[in-house]
Amino acid sequence: MSYGFANFLTNYGVYLFIFFGINFGLSFIAAAMAKTKGYSYGGFLCLGMFTAFWIAIIVAASRTPKSGSKYLMQKEMERQFRQRNDQYAQPNVLYCSGCGAQIASEMAFCPSCGIKGPASPTA
Ligand SMILES: [Zn+2]
Numbered sequence: 001m002s003y004g005f006a007n008f009l010t011n012y013g014v015y016l017f018i019f020f021g022i023n024f025g026l027s028f029i030a031a032a033m034a035k036t037k038g039y040s041y042g043g044f045l046c047l048g049m050f051t052a053f054w055i056a057i058i059v060a061a062s063r064t065p066k067s068g069s070k071y072l073m074q075k076e077m078e079r080q081f082r083q084r085n086d087q088y089a090q091p092n093v094l095y096c097s098g099c100g101a102q103i104a105s106e107m108a109f110c111p112s113c114g115i116k117g118p119a120s121p122t123a
């Protein structure tokens with residue numbers, strides 16, 4: 001009887017240890033997600049450990065990122081990066097009003113004649 005109980009503890013103790021170990025490890029993912037959105041790292045780590053890691057992940061994923069958070073800064077950087085890439089992929093070509101040379105829209109003056117001011121979309 002006592003042997004059986006000890007055996008039970010040994011077997012299920014290992015399972016419990018693995019279960020809580022995995023839950024503990026995955027709770028860090030939820031905590032990291034929460035932190036990038038401007039929420040408490042420790043708070044979400046505790047939430048994951050005391051409830052379940054997936055609950056903390058769902059809660060962290062459904063939070064609205066706080067303004068000034070790393071998450072929003074990353075999104076903004078990605079947006080700017082994409083915008084820049086779009087410009088290179090499809091350059092907005094304009095024509096110089098002075099000499100008719102093709103110039104990129106963001107250029108302040110024409111590289112071939114040096115004229116300043118607005119370039120026209122047609123030559
Ligand atoms: Zn020009």
